[in-house]
Each structure stands twice: as C-alpha cells, then as structure tokens.
Amino acid sequence: xxxxxxxxxxxSATSFRNMKMEVGILNNADGSAxxxxxxxxxxxxxxxxxxxxxxxxxxPDGAVLRCKYNMxxxxxxxxxxxxxxxxxxxxxxxxxxxxxxxxxxxxxPRASIDISIxxxxxxxxxxxxxxxxxxxxxxxxxxxxxDLISACAVGKVDxxxxxxxxxxxxxxxxADVPVxxxxxxxxxxxxxxxGNLTQEEFMEALDLAYAGCEFINNLQREALLKKFRGx
Numbered sequence: 001x002x003x004x005x006x007x008x009x010x011x012s013a014t015s016f017r018n019m020k021m022e023v024g025i026l027n028n029a030d031g032s033a034x035x036x037x038x039x040x041x042x043x044x045x046x047x048x049x050x051x052x053x054x055x056x057x058x059x060p061d062g063a064v065l066r067c068k069y070n071m072x073x074x075x076x077x078x079x080x081x082x083x084x085x086x087x088x089x090x091x092x093x094x095x096x097x098x099x100x101x102x103x104x105x106x107x108x109p110r111a112s113i114d115i116s117i118x119x120x121x122x123x124x125x126x127x128x129x130x131x132x133x134x135x136x137x138x139x140x141x142x143x144x145x146x147d148l149i150s151a152c153a154v155g156k157v158d159x160x161x162x163x164x165x166x167x168x169x170x171x172x173x174x175a176d177v178p179v180x181x182x183x184x185x186x187x188x189x190x191x192x193x194x195g196n197l198t199q200e201e202f203m204e205a206l207d208l209a210y211a212g213c214e215f216i217n218n219l220q221r222e223a224l225l226k227k228f229r230g231x
Contacts, residue, residue, distance in 0.1 A: 031141025039123030
C-alpha cells in the first residue's frame with residue numbers, strides 16, 4: 001500500500017475522520033453514549049437488565065440482549081420514511097450478534113437488556129459506530145463485560161486499502177469490510193465483506209482493521225475514564 005495516498009477528503013489511507021465519544025448523557029437510560037465521526041451523529045441508550053415477564057421470550061440461563069437500530073427521517077439527505085425497514089432490522093440483528101459475546105448474560109436469567117441506537121445524522125459507517133456506541137453504553141450501565149467491543153470499516157478505494165470509509169468511498173469503492181473485535185483477546189465478533197479483494201489485500205485490510213480497532217478502543221476507554229473521573 002502506498003502510504004502517501006491521499007483520499008478525496010484529504011485523509012491518508014490509515015486515518016480516521018474526526019471522532020468524539022461521550023458517555024452518560026441520557027438521564028432516563030441505565031447507560032448511554034454519544035458518538036460523532038465525520039458527518040455521523042449517533043445516540044445510544046441501554047435499558048436493563050430488567051425482568052422479562054414473557055416466558056416465551058425469556059431464557060432461564062441468561063438475559064436476552066435486544067438491539068434496535070433506527071435512522072431518523074432527517075438523518076440522510078433524502079428524507080427517510082419513519083419506522084423500521086429491512087435494512088434497520090438486519091443491522092439491529094448484526095449489532096446484537098456482535099455485542100453478545102462480550103456480555104455476561106448468564107448473570108441475569110429471565111431478564112432483558114435493551115439497546116436503542118438512534119442515527120441522528122448519517123455519513124457512512126453507522127454499523128460500526130452503532131457497535132462502538134452500544135459497547136460504551138453497556139459499560140456505562142455497569143453491566144459486566146468480558147471486554148469492550150471496538151469496530152471499524154476498512155475497504156479498497158482507487159486500488160488502495162483504506163481505513164474508515166466515508167459515505168462516498170463506501171458507495172464508489174471496490175470493497176467494504178466492517179470488522180468488530182474484542183481487543184483483549186483479538187477475537188472477531190463481526191466481519192462482513194462487500195466487494196472483491198485478493199487474499200493478500202484481505203490480510204492487509206484485516207491488519208489495518210486490528211490497528212484501527214486498537215485506536216478506537218483507546219478512545220472508548222478515555223471516554224469512560226472521563227466520566228468516572230468527573231471531567
């Protein structure tokens with residue numbers, strides 16, 4: 001990869017967009033997080049653990065983790081139709097599956113933990129930001145976790161492997177590979193690939209994703225420390 005490659009928005013191949021993370025900003029949630037990344041603005045609330053009265057949906061050996069991802073009608077240039085759609089339902093399921101391995105659900109039998117992800121403004125990469133925010137909000141709610149989940153997207157743009165694709169790069173690039181990991185163990189909890197990469201390109205992308213997730217993990221920890229230090 002050419003490290004001198006400069007993208008259309010002025011970033012290098014290995015640079016993130018400007019990013020901001022905060023926790024504990026919703027008074028009515030047990031845990032919450034707010035993330036900005038480039039033109040993205042995402043708000044996450046966690047509610048629970050709380051008793052799940054429905055025997056049909058509860059589990060005797062652990063909590064049920066439920067995730068709802070929603071894009072506000074004004075979050076995109078062309079106003080989105082309110083309510084759930086197929087994409088939101090699919091992303092909700094993907095985020096839930098990415099987060100589940102890190103949570104000690106067995107500590108809360110017959111309970112539910114609900115994660116609400118609201119995309120206020122979207123500009124590419126909301127799946128990964130939703131995972132990052134959900135992990136932060138769970139930690140803010142002091143729900144026992146094996147590790148924070150960190151996530152980022154890598155891809156191929158103009159023949160170069162790049163980190164943190166913008167919306168335009170996502171739409172016009174050759175490949176998009178969102179990845180989520182537990183940094184402490186390196187375990188991958190979520191990986192998708194849209195597009196085509198050679199085996200060599202895929203390994204380069206995966207190495208870049210691990211480095212990107214390490215950077216994200218440091219930001220997550222700093223956001224949590226700021227809250228608990230009272231800053």
